[in-house]
Amino acid sequence: MKNYLLHLLLFILFLSCGKPIIIKFNGERKEEVVTYSSFLDGKRFFIDKSISPDFEDWIVYETSGSFSNSSIIKYDKALFSGDLSGNIYYFSDSSDSRRGVLKHKGSIEISPVIIKGQLIFAVNEFNQKYSTIYFYSIGTGKYLKEIKLYDNLQNEFAVLDDSFFVLTQNGLLIKYGSSGKKEWQLELDAEVYSDPIINDGKLFILTSDGFLKIISGGKGNLIKSLKLSESFESAPYVCKSYIVACDTYGNVFKYDYNGEQLHWESHIGSKILAEPVGNNSREIFIADLSGKLTKLSGDDGRIVWQYNSSGILNTAPLVFNNLIIQTDQNKKVHLIDLNGNSVKIISFPGRIKMKPAFIDGVLFIGGDDGLIYSYKVNPL
Amino acid sequence: MVLLLHSFLKKYVLLIFVLPTVLNAQFYFFGRNKIQYEDFEWKVLKTEHFDIYYYNDFEEMAEIGASYAEKAFEEYKQKFNYIVTYRIPLIFYNTHLHFQQTNTRPGFIPEGVGGFFEFLKGRVVIPFLGSLKSFEHVIRHELVHVFTITKLMNSYSSHRVAMETYPPLWFIEGLAEYWSTQWDSQGEMVMRDAVLNGIYNNLYDMQKVHGTFIMYKAGQKFLEFVSEEYGENKILHLLDNDWRFKKFNDLMEFVFGDNIENINSKFEYFLKKNYYPLYLDHVPHKLNSIKLTEFGFNFSPGFYDDGKSRSVYFIGNHDGYSSLYRLALDSTFNPIDEPELVIRGEKEAIYESFHLLKPSLAVSSKGILAFITKSGANDKIHFYSIEQQELVKRFSNEEIISIQDPDFSSDGTLLIFTGIDWKGYNDLYSYNLHTNELSRLTNDYYSESSPRFNNDDSKIYFISDRTEGIYKQTNNIFEFDLTTYQIKYQTYLDSDIKTLSVNKFTDELFFTSDYDGIEKIWKLVFDKNEVPAGMLNITSNLTTIFDFIFVDSDKIITSAIEEFSFQFYLNEVNEIEDSAETYVTFEFDIKGRPWEPDKIVITSEKDRYEYGKEYTLDYAVSQVTTDPVFGTRGGALLTLSDLLGDDRYLFLIYNTAEIKDEILKNFNVAISRVNTKFRTNYGYGVFHFNGRRYDIRESEQYFYERSFGGYLSVVYPFSQFQRIESSVVVTNSDKELFSDILRRKALLITNTMSFVHDNSIWGPTGPLDGSRFKLLLAYTSDVKYSNVNYYSFIADYRNYFRLSYRSALAFRVSLFYNHGKEARRYFAGGSWDLRGWRRFSIRGEKMWLSSIEYRFPLIDQFYMKLPFLSLGFANIRGAAFVDAGSAWDEEYNDTIGSVGVGFRINFLNALTLRYDIGKKIKNNFSDIQEGMFSQFFFGWDF
Structure with a gap:
């Protein structure tokens, strides 16, 4: 009995240790920057394709924690995701096997990035007032660098060439090179609860006190600071010389930031945390916390239709040319046509938490139970 | 740890699942009764x-x-x-x-x-x-x-x-x-x-x-x-x-x-x-008024002046029991003495509890005091003659569940009050004391409170949330005409009015309103056409006035909060110097229909139906233990109940096999159901227990027993304070004693009946006031082999004499009596009864115990702050005691006992830690121990 218990204890101990992530490539090594946004053609959530609403069940990946509004990324045939229990996972894109995991005591609330063979991710440390950015070599399986920041990291990294930007919740914007060297930092003098958006070498940031801040990605100087509303907690949609911003009171603004002019203002009525999504037809799609998905005319801000999910929508929809995929914290994913009609509702056992990702024809949806569901999506 | 667990499982599982009145008759529960008076549909x-x-x-x-x-x-x-x-x-x-x-x-x-x-x-x-x-x-x-x-x-x-x-x-x-x-x-x-x-x-x-x-x-x-x-x-x-x-x-x-x-x-x-x-701009009550009471919680004042003496009757709590009190006042309205108790609440069913937080008292000009208590399922209004000092009448109505806010007409014939009925409507009622006629004056979902007769009894002023217009649903004053049944606005404010009082001396209407933050007293002001025009601030109190009455044309007694204490204060009614802040004009803006609340009306039968029991799991635990002596044991306990908590099922299963071959035989199972939906609570169950046991009542040896059977138990509460319990247990018992290799088989039927009374109230470590007693009769018989045949009698009486707010003299006398074939023994000794004696070492088929204990507060708060640690204790209590008792089988042994002192600490309201020191006494109280004993244990005071 004693021996049996000892072996059992050793086995449990063994299981609880992390398994390093080491990726060895056969063939061409990919060097480009890999981020969540890079799989969405820089437009974040609009995909210029038409797809069938009949998804084919693909692989279900298991993590141990749940997810925030982060997402999964892909590098060659490897998928990477963090979870709220502080682990970062490496999965194969063709099977459900977990190839590696790095364990930390804390939570990972933003998507990792890969720059020059380094997996870069942020851990909000348990029982500490700081967060740590880790640089991990996926070729050698070693940690290369750690940067401590006394702040909360819940806004996604933004990447420009081989550098990346960190935006803390207290409004500190820092640019790091690929080796982790700080290139510059800028205090925004406001709290920020939304992702920075990069467009044309500039960063666009909406702050909690209602400002739009435009910052040069190269030098870090503040180009413009424009008061648009009372408070923002969602990222803007940036297209050419205008942005669409949604505030926490349910107001939507289309603003020409060059001419500093308001094009239109619309009122949806409920708090908005998800970023607005624009498509080629200049339509704007906005998900709000009351559970409504709204389509606005991009020309005049008129409400075209509203779809009521009866749930709570705090992630942006994935908009295709013929279909919209909207995740709902109320354990559902809604498939809606471009006229606002429900095509299908897929139910899940747990809450849907992760930002949906569409990579190489596969749709990834993360749930409360630590499961990442993937589906093969066929084009039309 | 394993041994304790093993013993626990063996010993106490029966306590949990087979009512303790039978096999473990010695440990029982007093306690008040939570009664389900109604069979809710x-x-x-x-x-x-x-x-x-x-x-x-x-x-x-x-x-x-x-x-x-x-x-x-x-x-x-x-x-x-x-x-x-x-x-x-x-x-x-x-x-x-x-x-x-x-x-x-x-x-x-x-x-x-x-x-x-x-x-x-x-x-x-x-x-x-x-x-x-x-x-x-x-x-x-x-x-x-x-x-x-x-x-x-x-x-x-x-x-x-x-x-x-x-x-x-x-x-x-x-x-x-x-x-x-x-x-x-x-x-x-x-x-x-x-x-x-x-x-x-x-x-x-x-x-x-x-x-x-x-x-x-x-x-x-x-x-x-x-x-x-x-x-x-x-x-x-x-x-x-x-x-x-x-x-x-x-x-x-x-x-x-x-x-x-x-x-x-x-x-x-x-x-x-x-x-x-x-x-x-505001003054504390203690500086602006004369404080009439100093202690406890005091509410609902009612004033009576018969020309010879003046009194304030009120509902208060001075000692843990909410009760009716009287405060005698002299000619200058100052108290003559401390408040005296008129009727004690919470000790008998008819005055089950007073309502401290609701206005529930009125005094008529004829010397009749109307007060409201909970009595059984509903509230009752009791009419007490001040002159005769006795109850003269009671009122209750099955349709009116909750009653408050009584007020008499000037001739004392009518009593108006508000009541909540089965629909939840809170409405005005009028009751004629002579004809016993009850009239319902309003019948709607608007909330009514504080009804007051005007001086000629032609109208009733009352507060209601039926306010329409821009101040929709705020509480304003309305007038109800008893002739025409018309209701008219008297005030129109965007704040709440809480209590009303008509100055019988001047026929003016006064009220409390939170217009500028807290309840102060205001006077209703009329214009020259006798139409309500505004209100004038009368008091500048710093903290809230809860309630008030006029005792003279310019004197009021208020029930007010200060230093988190509700006391009475005597105030002069002075009009505050006229200013913009003290006079408020009403601007009546009542348009449209009376407001209606939103509702969700469901008509589909799928979504509106009669309740059928919905069971879910409450609790599930399993455990496996292993040790070198007893080997491996394992088991699980789970409980289910329905959503309303009326019906519970308990399942226990565990195994005590020591070798593989015994596994099937040594499954211990108990299944019980307990239903508390109705006034009569019942429970029944079946059990099978098998394995080694240690029963301290018999000897300190182990024996082996297999027993299976079932039980039925019924409890009927007469009131919150008294109940009758009855049970029948059928047990097939097959027992072996290891040392003597004796085997005893029996088919036991045990019938038990007991009566329990408890109206005690508790301090931090045990009862401080009231009394508890239990009378039990039981008969156990082996109907198949005649190996067992005895009857049981238990009488346990405890009384607590309150000496001060936090101290008491506790007294107990108990008799435990079993007589017959294989009669079980009772046991005593230890911190719970005969202190100083080894725990459970005194045993006998017959036993008596007695204790007198003085309970007092010792240290209110004890706090230690160290550099690395802070430690604090509160409510450390002391005790001085004398215990006596004896236990015997056939012939009486000597009387033994102890005397000593002790300390008790209530730990997280979950248990009391106890430490006693003293001297043991034996040989019929003739030998006193040399030296002292000390004993540490846990458990509530008796």
Whole structure:
């Protein structure tokens, strides 16, 4: 009995240790920057394709924690995701096997990035007032660098060439090179609860006190600071010389930031945390916390239709040319046509938490139970 | 540890599952009775997110409550950025009296509890208290709890952290208040008093007010401060980041970006800035009035002057029991002596409890005192003749469950009051004392309170929330014409009026209103056409006036709060110097139809139906233990109950096999059902136990027994204080004694009947007042082999003589008597009975015990602050005792006992730690022990 218990204890101990992530490539090594946004053609959530609403069940990946509004990324045939229990996972894109995991005591609330063979991710440390950015070599399986920041990291990294930007919740914007060297930092003098958006070498940031801040990605100087509303907690949609911003009171603004002019203002009525999504037809799609998905005319801000999910929508929809995929914290994913009609509702056992990702024809949806569901999506 | 567990499983499982009146007759439970007076006909209403349980005629209020709940759900899912994904059970009771009967929670529910969220099954249980506004508030408050707790649980689970980071209670309750209601006069009443009288200064004082109503409002005030100082969004961030820190102070520092000392200093400044300036224009009661009472809680004053003497009758609590008191006043309205007790409450069924927090007393000019108590299922009005000093009449009505706010007509013939019926309607009633005729004056969902006759009894003034227009649903004064039954506005304010009083000397109407923050007294002012035009401020009290009466044309007695104490004060009625702040003009703006509450009306049969029992798991635990002596044991316990808590099932299974071949034989199983839906509670079950046992009543040897059988038990409560218990147990017993290799088989039938009385009230470590006793008769017989045949008799009497507020002389005498074949033994010795003697070492088929104990407070608070640790204890109590007793089988042994002193500490309200020292006495109290004994154990005082 004693021996049996000892072996059992050793086995449990063994299981609880992390398994390093080491990726060895056969063939061409990919060097480009890999981020969540890079799989969405820089437009974040609009995909210029038409797809069938009949998804084919693909692989279900298991993590141990749940997810925030982060997402999964892909590098060659490897998928990477963090979870709220502080682990970062490496999965194969063709099977459900977990190839590696790095364990930390804390939570990972933003998507990792890969720059020059380094997996870069942020851990909000348990029982500490700081967060740590880790640089991990996926070729050698070693940690290369750690940067401590006394702040909360819940806004996604933004990447420009081989550098990346960190935006803390207290409004500190820092640019790091690929080796982790700080290139510059800028205090925004406001709290920020939304992702920075990069467009044309500039960063666009909406702050909690209602400002739009435009910052040069190269030098870090503040180009413009424009008061648009009372408070923002969602990222803007940036297209050419205008942005669409949604505030926490349910107001939507289309603003020409060059001419500093308001094009239109619309009122949806409920708090908005998800970023607005624009498509080629200049339509704007906005998900709000009351559970409504709204389509606005991009020309005049008129409400075209509203779809009521009866749930709570705090992630942006994935908009295709013929279909919209909207995740709902109320354990559902809604498939809606471009006229606002429900095509299908897929139910899940747990809450849907992760930002949906569409990579190489596969749709990834993360749930409360630590499961990442993937589906093969066929084009039309 | 394993041995103890083993013993526990063997010994106490029977206590749990087979009622202790049989095989373990010595340990029993006194306790008051929670009575289910009504057989509620439960129904279910299903809305989008809720399953709403209501009964009988409460349908309309349930539909209104459903609307409140759905609106709150939509609001909170956005506020919390979180959705509750299970259907939330909402259980509505139509009055607090019915709410007190709920089985969703064990134990008694005090009058101050307005609802709760029960975590085990996620139930929200809410009484309707007579007003739709307060109904909505309580629904919202409890739903904040639902969202908060489910969000936190989800967060801990998502982050894979333990619950050790759970926020403190003040934050949980403060948040529920902050997000469910605006700051109101009730909050202002509490915080103003707490801050200005040094009871609550800052965050560090949260410990001091833990569990009190101050804690709720202090928490709410703190969140108001956070919103103002750091931003409203920081409150949600506290919830979102709660998983991250073990200490709540660390969490606050992180979220606010400030250190705790600064946060606390800023909060303290925020409070002082708010409240200290009030001293400029307001005066404490103790400086502005004559204090008439000094102690306890005092409410509902009623004045009587028969020309020879003056008295104030009131409802109060001076010693733990809410009761009726009288305070004699001299010619200058000053008290002659301390208040004297007129009728004791909470000791007998007819005065089961007084309602401290509701106005429930009136005195007529003819010397008849009307007071209201809970008596059985409903409230009753008792009419007491002051001159004859006895009860002359009682009134109750099955349709009126809850009654308050009585007032007599000037000739004493009529009594008006408000009452809540089965529909939840809170309406005006009039009762004729001579003809016994009851008239219902209003019949709607608007809430009525504080009805008062005018001087010629032609009209009734009352407060109602039927206000329309721009001040919709605020509480204003209305006039009810008893001839025409017309209702007319008297006031029109965007604030609430709380109590009314007609000055019988001048025929003027006075009332309390929270117009400028807390309840002060105002006078209704008429224009030259006798139309109400405005109100004039009469008092400049710093803290709230709860209630008031006129004792002369210019003198009032108020029931007011100060230093968290409700006392009576005598005031002169002076009009405050006329200014813009003291006179308010009414601008009546009443247009359109009377307001109607929103409802959710469900017609589909699928979503509206009779309740059928819905069982879910309450509790499941399993354990495996192993040790070198007994080997491996394992078992599981699980309990199920229905959603309303009326019906429970318990399942126990464990195995005590020592070798493989014994596994099947050594399965121990017990299944029980207990039903408490009706007034008569019953339980039944079956069991099979097999294995080695150690029964300390017989010897200190092990024996082996296999027993199986069943039981039926019935309990009928006569009142909250008395009940009768009866049970039948059938047991097939096959017993072997190891050392003697004796085998005893028996088919035992045990019949038991007992009567229990308990009206005691408790201090921190045991009863301090009242009495408890139990009489038990039982008969056990082996109907197959005639191996066992004995009867049992137990008489246990305990009385507690109150010596002061916190001290008492406790007295106990008990007799335990078994007689017959294989009669079981009783046992004594140890900290629970014969102190100084080894625990359970005194045994016999017959036993008597007696104790006298003086219980007193010793140390109120003891706090040690070390560099690395802080340690504190409160309520350390002392005892001085004499115990005596004896136990024998056939021939009487000597009388033994002990004398000594002891200390007791209540530990987390879960158990009492006890330490006694003294001397043992034996040989019929002739030999006193040399030296001293000392004994440490746990357990409540007898």
